[in-house]
Amino acid sequence: MRRIKRFRAFIRNNRTAFGCLLGALLLDIVIELLYRQSLSAFRAYLSARPVAFLVNVLILTLCLSLCMFAKRKWFWAVLIGAVWAGLGIANMYVLSYRVSPLSAIDFAILQLDWSFIGIYMSVPVFILLVAAVLLLIAGLALLYRRSPKSPVQPRRSIVTICILLLSVALLPELPLAAGFAGNAYTDVITLTERYGFVYTFSRSLIDVGIDRPEDYSARRIHAIAEDVLRTETKTPEVTPNIIFLQLESFFDVNHLEGVTFSEDPVPYFRALKENGPSGFFTAPSVGAGTANTEFEVMTQMNVHDFGTGEYPYKTILQDTTCESIAYNLKELGLSTHVLHNNTATFYDRDKVFSKLGFDSFTSIEYMNDVEYNEIGWAKDSILTGEILDLLDSTASRDLIYTISVQPHGAYPTDSESDGIRVLSGIEDEALRSEMEYYATQLQEVDDFLRALTAALEALDEPTVLVVYGDHMPSLEIEESALDSGNLYTTEYAVWTNFPLEAEDKDVKAYQLASHVLEMLGINNGTLTKFHQMNAWSGAYETELRTLQYDMLYGDRVVYGGENPFEETDMRFGTRDVVLYRAAVRGDTLTAYGENFTPYSAIYIDGARYETTFVSENKITCTAEDLPADARVSVRQVAEDGTELSSAVVREKSG
Numbered sequence: 001m002r003r004i005k006r007f008r009a010f011i012r013n014n015r016t017a018f019g020c021l022l023g024a025l026l027l028d029i030v031i032e033l034l035y036r037q038s039l040s041a042f043r044a045y046l047s048a049r050p051v052a053f054l055v056n057v058l059i060l061t062l063c064l065s066l067c068m069f070a071k072r073k074w075f076w077a078v079l080i081g082a083v084w085a086g087l088g089i090a091n092m093y094v095l096s097y098r099v100s101p102l103s104a105i106d107f108a109i110l111q112l113d114w115s116f117i118g119i120y121m122s123v124p125v126f127i128l129l130v131a132a133v134l135l136l137i138a139g140l141a142l143l144y145r146r147s148p149k150s151p152v153q154p155r156r157s158i159v160t161i162c163i164l165l166l167s168v169a170l171l172p173e174l175p176l177a178a179g180f181a182g183n184a185y186t187d188v189i190t191l192t193e194r195y196g197f198v199y200t201f202s203r204s205l206i207d208v209g210i211d212r213p214e215d216y217s218a219r220r221i222h223a224i225a226e227d228v229l230r231t232e233t234k235t236p237e238v239t240p241n242i243i244f245l246q247l248e249s250f251f252d253v254n255h256l257e258g259v260t261f262s263e264d265p266v267p268y269f270r271a272l273k274e275n276g277p278s279g280f281f282t283a284p285s286v287g288a289g290t291a292n293t294e295f296e297v298m299t300q301m302n303v304h305d306f307g308t309g310e311y312p313y314k315t316i317l318q319d320t321t322c323e324s325i326a327y328n329l330k331e332l333g334l335s336t337h338v339l340h341n342n343t344a345t346f347y348d349r350d351k352v353f354s355k356l357g358f359d360s361f362t363s364i365e366y367m368n369d370v371e372y373n374e375i376g377w378a379k380d381s382i383l384t385g386e387i388l389d390l391l392d393s394t395a396s397r398d399l400i401y402t403i404s405v406q407p408h409g410a411y412p413t414d415s416e417s418d419g420i421r422v423l424s425g426i427e428d429e430a431l432r433s434e435m436e437y438y439a440t441q442l443q444e445v446d447d448f449l450r451a452l453t454a455a456l457e458a459l460d461e462p463t464v465l466v467v468y469g470d471h472m473p474s475l476e477i478e479e480s481a482l483d484s485g486n487l488y489t490t491e492y493a494v495w496t497n498f499p500l501e502a503e504d505k506d507v508k509a510y511q512l513a514s515h516v517l518e519m520l521g522i523n524n525g526t527l528t529k530f531h532q533m534n535a536w537s538g539a540y541e542t543e544l545r546t547l548q549y550d551m552l553y554g555d556r557v558v559y560g561g562e563n564p565f566e567e568t569d570m571r572f573g574t575r576d577v578v579l580y581r582a583a584v585r586g587d588t589l590t591a592y593g594e595n596f597t598p599y600s601a602i603y604i605d606g607a608r609y610e611t612t613f614v615s616e617n618k619i620t621c622t623a624e625d626l627p628a629d630a631r632v633s634v635r636q637v638a639e640d641g642t643e644l645s646s647a648v649v650r651e652k653s654g
Helices: 002-013 015-036 039-048 050-069 073-095 105-110 114-120 123-146 154-173 188-195 197-206 218-230 267-275 290-299 325-330 346-356 382-392 429-457 509-519 526-533 540-552
Strands: 241-247 278-282 335-340 360-362 398-403 422-424 463-469 489-496 578-585 588-594 600-604 607-609 611-615 618-622 632-637 643-646
Touching: 015 039, 015 050, 015 073, 015 197, 039 050, 050 073, 050 188, 050 197, 073 197, 188 197, 218 526, 218 540, 241 290, 241 429, 267 278, 267 429, 267 489, 278 509, 290 325, 290 346, 290 398, 290 509, 325 335, 325 398, 335 346, 335 382, 346 360, 360 382, 382 398, 382 429, 422 429, 429 463, 463 509, 489 509, 509 526, 526 540, 578 632, 588 600, 588 632, 600 611, 600 618
Parallel strands: 241 398, 241 463, 335 360, 335 398
Antiparallel strands: 278 489, 463 489, 578 588, 588 618, 600 607, 600 632, 611 618, 632 643
């Protein structure tokens, strides 16, 4: 009887802590059910990984227990719980449009780009979301007013928090051998599936960069890079133009087993594979993560050596330059460019590409006559003319890294387009509509490839085109439905307008550039030589990781202790945007110039005015009562309002 009384007293004295534990248990069950979408999938996860489930519960308990330091404990517990529930709901919504779960970096990427949000969220859904948020705020305000106050017991709270912290820190050690909380996985798909959403999202908040290798030292770097540093840089017999064409969400749907289409969406790409070097291409992500594929191809680094769900564009490349194929090919006299038919600022590309050594960046803000598909993405056909303009803009050979966007999701479940049809293999009506829309977009991209190679064939300069899909599309495709059996695999193909003999080879994204350059007799760059001189086996992956750490986070031993790469003064656009003059008639100001686009904006005395695009030579705005000395300028403005560049003021010749 006395023991029962003591137990009851213990519960009563620690009811807040136990309430947090019970709340965390229920909250994690809800979050995992939202993620896994079925009770059977949740049971399978719980059965296979009970320790992982417990760690997720303890993390939530730790978060909820912070309410113990507040007088209105119920209010703060509900608020913290609402935040985690909101993340669980957001994750479920994200997964309806892509394969990768929500991670902390997604909030940095979003950057309130409302045009991007609009593609994934209809007006009714947006209104419903706003209403739900407002109701939540009202409910929390009411709860705050009515929540009872209770005294804070700092000592007991601190002890509770310490116990929880210790539990969270120690419990993952139990299954460490299986990879839990270790470095075996930084991919959010694998981590979330195996170890739960709460753990993976929490890890993505703090797991950034490359951990210092245990054996890191100058001696170790010299041992790894000895042959690389000794190897003489080759001078190729012919230095061609090199064009990397990264196709958004592109893969050959003929690899889908059991699915038949009314016609082959990608006959020309299949011809490219058959007539030139090609192979499977392993991307670092599925359904999203374009920037990480770019990073791997450009830098030849393995992004999985970085933090959980990390985008180096948003982390380390905010602060430092990084060796890349752009820096390396400059040594051979190539001018270096990036071309992208979408907004410049997404993934901070407008800031990052100068840190990767590119001379220019042409984004959609510098393009005219752009066509858009049904859901609002720019069609890739615009890129042919832009590539030719870039090649014509310099006297030297060029490296052009081209990033397409047309086949991007979210794919409509009720598309009205009259295109390719699925004949068999997909019974779900919504998924069939998505697949038909996607296949139709692939067909148009395939036509673009045909037109591009025809245009390049006519050049009198040797040119190499490397085509690959950046990742699989965000469609409900199971690995079992692919003849490759791998959701991370797309394909690449190499086209040239001169003879090039090379064997087919499967590559990972960070191996593609070195493989292509080896075909061309080029070995410029530390990692280019490293990849070319290693057999892609044994200690290769470990040594690569150590080199990457040294280059970005360590002492830069491989570079002699200093960073040799200076940020470029990158220009925007292939052609100058030029302002000749401005004239006022009535309450309308008209600016006259060259190469204006729909993203050209008139500024008067530094203030931006709502601008109407008339033509590439004329834009207008409403401006009343302007002073005679008003200063008029024109600037190119990105979707999110970022000012990219100012028009050159020039007298009109003739």
